[in-house]
Amino acid sequence: MNVFRAALYKELLLQWRTRARVLSVVVFGATALLLMSFAIGPDAGALRLHAGGFLWLALLLSSTLTLEASLEAETEQQALEGLLLLPVPPTILFYAKAVANTLQLALLGAVLVPVAIVLYGAETARPLALFGLLVLGAAGLAAPGTLYATMTARARAKQTLLPLLLFPLVVPVLIAATKASSLLILGDPMRQLAAWLTLLGGFCGIYWTLCGLMFGLIVED
């Protein structure tokens, strides 16, 4: 547990010290939301109807930037090989990185929500539930994202490869998160939210388990 805590502290510290880069990602996400709102036009009903989907689309696009950056230190020289020399399972280091990425993405989502409220009228009566959903959805993106960012870390075309690999895999997470967000924004008369959250949680569980197991194998290769 000490190792996990130390590794997580290091990840969070590095994220804090590179916060200028996070700002550019926030601007990127907000710009994406702005452009999509222009594409829909001034129809307030349509904007509100699609707010959940566009929020997660902006988060997904922004996530590739943050995930790739989180592996930057490990991509150069022998840093990945160096992980194998440590007397700790690489899985612990993976989980520390994935948790840090989850927090960063959730925070990014929390910053984008007010932008979505302004542009799409995406107010919700349950803001805490929406934040919980952001954390869960961010976790669903962060685990496979961290794994794929590791896999593509040494590839020359990593900027292209990461979204190519990540986007198809996280479709179930995006569908569940989008649907749950829409239910929180538009209302949930049929009480479907729990089912979508369960689906999202289920995929998160699968991703976090499999990605943790696979990380060690990938580092060894």
Next chain:
Amino acid sequence: MSARVEAAVVCRGLVKRYGSVTAVDGLDLEVRSGECFGMLGPNGAGKTTTIEILEGLNAPDAGEVVVLGERWAGDGMALRARLGIQLQETKYPEKLTVAETLALFRSFYPRGLSVAEALAVVALQEKADAFVRGLSGGQRQRLSLACALVGDPELVFLDEPTTGLDPQSRRQAWDIVEDLKRRGRTVLLTTHYMEEAARLCDRVAIVDRGKVIALGTPRELIASLGAEHVVEFAVDGTGPAPTSQELAALPSVQAVEREAAAWRLSVREVHRAVPALLAVLAEQGREPSQLSVHSATLEDVFVHLTGRTLRDA
């Protein structure tokens, strides 16, 4: 600390192939506890592959490896906690400070030095709060050494620890290794700097083409040449050149090697060999365009054994 074993590292008949290339070809090695053992050889000799096998990073195709009395099996975490490994180049997060980096590495080991102690070992106290990005090459290398030592390892692997360092940083790294020796730690060092091996290593294995071709203390290896000095010369101009037989017949000359236009004579007594050499050249109407004399080194041992220098091997 685990029970101390007589041999810190034993490997027998180590073989590693990459396709048709045999990187390690039946290599035998034994590193005694408490000694500084050097593996010397040119690039491509099989040093790094051997070290990777000993570190548990790579599995051999054949042969047996025992490190600190244990074999690599499973995840090897218990054994890894007893090792300190410094890679040739390691990248640390640029935006962590030196102390934060060491604290992170310290958290990986069940026991070891405090951050302050590790900083003191590598004399980086004044840089404790400096970001890694602000360190010079030598300071980064010392940080890398500190990270390898922070778990207070019984066995330390140092892979070319001074490559690319300026002379002052190199001497600082040597001081750290000598301090490790004084504290009874076993050090396995790879290098292609002969001076470094001669100064630091209790015993040296010269590796070439995946095999140990010579093993002993630096003094023993140099003595195996049968000559304490090396005379190197070249002649220019035209005319009859001295033959190997003529040179071998000179007083005190033990061996003669030719490398392009230059000759290399292993001699016991310089004051007898050099005048005789100059006399032979004068008889042939030639003068040396280059003439140098130096004490025999491990480089000369390598040249003697392989006919190549470490740089061009």
